[in-house]
Amino acid sequence: MALAEVFRALGDPVRLEMVQRLVKEESCTISAVSEGLGITRQGARKHLQVLVSARIVQLEPKGRDVYVLLAPERLDEARAFIAELEAKWDSRLDALKKFVEKG
Amino acid sequence: MALAEVFRALGDPVRLEMVQRLVKEESCTISAVSEGLGITRQGARKHLQVLVSARIVQLEPKGRDVYVLLAPERLDEARAFIAELEAKWDSRLDALKKFVEKG
DNA sequence: CTATAATGCAATCAAAAGGTTGCTTATGCA
DNA sequence: TGCATAAGCAACCTTTTGATTGCATTATAG
Numbered sequence: 196m197a198l199a200e201v202f203r204a205l206g207d208p209v210r211l212e213m214v215q216r217l218v219k220e221e222s223c224t225i226s227a228v229s230e231g232l233g234i235t236r237q238g239a240r241k242h243l244q245v246l247v248s249a250r251i252v253q254l255e256p257k258g259r260d261v262y263v264l265l266a267p268e269r270l271d272e273a274r275a276f277i278a279e280l281e282a283k284w285d286s287r288l289d290a291l292k293k294f295v296e297k298g
Numbered sequence: 299m300a301l302a303e304v305f306r307a308l309g310d311p312v313r314l315e316m317v318q319r320l321v322k323e324e325s326c327t328i329s330a331v332s333e334g335l336g337i338t339r340q341g342a343r344k345h346l347q348v349l350v351s352a353r354i355v356q357l358e359p360k361g362r363d364v365y366v367l368l369a370p371e372r373l374d375e376a377r378a379f380i381a382e383l384e385a386k387w388d389s390r391l392d393a394l395k396k397f398v399e400k401g
Numbered sequence: 402c403t404a405t406a407a408t409g410c411a412a413t414c415a416a417a418a419g420g421t422t423g424c425t426t427a428t429g430c431a
Numbered sequence: 432t433g434c435a436t437a438a439g440c441a442a443c444c445t446t447t448t449g450a451t452t453g454c455a456t457t458a459t460a461g
Contacts, residue, residue, distance in 0.1 A: 199311045206306025207449090208299045218386045221394070226407060238450045240408085245448095259407055259458040267387055274380035277373050283321045284370055291324070310419090329437060341420050343438080348418090362428040362437050 201273045204249035209234065209242045217252065217265040224260045304376045307352035312337065312345045320355065320368040327363045 205211060213228050220227070229239035243263065246252045253264045308314060316331050323330070332342035346366065349355045356367045 196311045196314055199309055199314050201309075202305050202314070203309025206302055206304075206309045208302045209449090211299050211302050211305070214383065218383050218390070221390065224407075234449085235451065236408085237410095237452085241449070256408095261408070265387065267384060270380050270383060274377055274384065277377035277380075280317065280321050280373060281370060281377065284368065287321070287324065312419090327437075337419085338421065339438085340422085340440095344419070359438095364438070 198273060198276055200249045201251065201269045204245050204251055205273070207242065207245075209239070210246055213239075213242065213246065214251065214265070214270075217263060223263045225254075225263060226260075228263050301376060301379055303352045304354065304372045307348050307354055308376070310345065310348075312342070313349055316342075316345065316349065317354065317368070317373075320366060326366045328357075328366055329363075331366050 205214070209232055212232065216228050217223055225240065225243065226236070228243065229236050232239055234242075243252070243254075247254060249269060250266060251269045253266050255262045255264055308317070312335055315335065319331050320326055328343065328346065329339070331346065332339050335342055337345075346355070346357075350357060352372060353369060354372045356369050358365045358367055
């Protein structure tokens with residue numbers, strides 16, 4: 196399942212923080228999303244690459260800088276997947292409830 | 299962020315499959331959720347433990363069996379987190395749109 | 402034109418993850 | 432009582448992950 200890769204990418208505090216930054220701030224360079232995370236630039240860069248591989252973000256070089264762009268499609272797929280699980284779960288509970296009511 | 303642990307737990311095809319099984323089927327034993335995953339029982343058990351640690355599932359021993367119960371709260375937190383990201387993202391796009399319209 | 406800032410690339414390293422095998426324990430059923 | 436089934440525990444192994452350091456490259460600001 197390709198979704199597992201998306202969840203995995205979100206499964207780290209550093210990467211989660213990066214995604215949150217990208218949601219808040221318009222136009223982040225790699226430097227910007229990597230600052231103040233308590234790890235080195237290269238460490239952060241590896242995390243960023245995980246997000247790129249999961250296609251949660253895209254990189255766009257512009258001169259000396261590389262801009263990091265959020266690609267929200269994958270996030271939406273992940274959200275929808277969980278929502279579907281919840282829907283199935285709820286309908287099962289409903290069925291159970293009706294079964295109990297019937298006696 | 300505790301949510302990272304939830305995402306991480308979902309970030310594996312085997313565990314994702316387990317969760318899907320638990321949504322579909324009522325009352326699964328450890329054996330049931332571990333069958334047919336292409337790995338050994340002990341391997342599956344380790345995956346299950348990851349889900350337990352992330353509090354996505356609970357274990358309930360009953361006699362010789364141990365039942366695996368889905369605890370949907372964490373899944374809902376994860377879904378809500380993404381939904382919130384999307385909301386922020388959308389409102390930023392709206393703001394940008396208005397800015398552009400104003401000239 | 403040169404210094405500096407943004408980035409890339411590679412080697413290295415410890416720790417965690419994913420998986421296995423082997424053995425033990427305990428429960429339920431015939 | 433005896434045997435099959437469900438599960439636990441521990442050791443072990445390989446690969447991946449998270450992070451580092453060091454050095455090279457490239458582009459912009461003065």
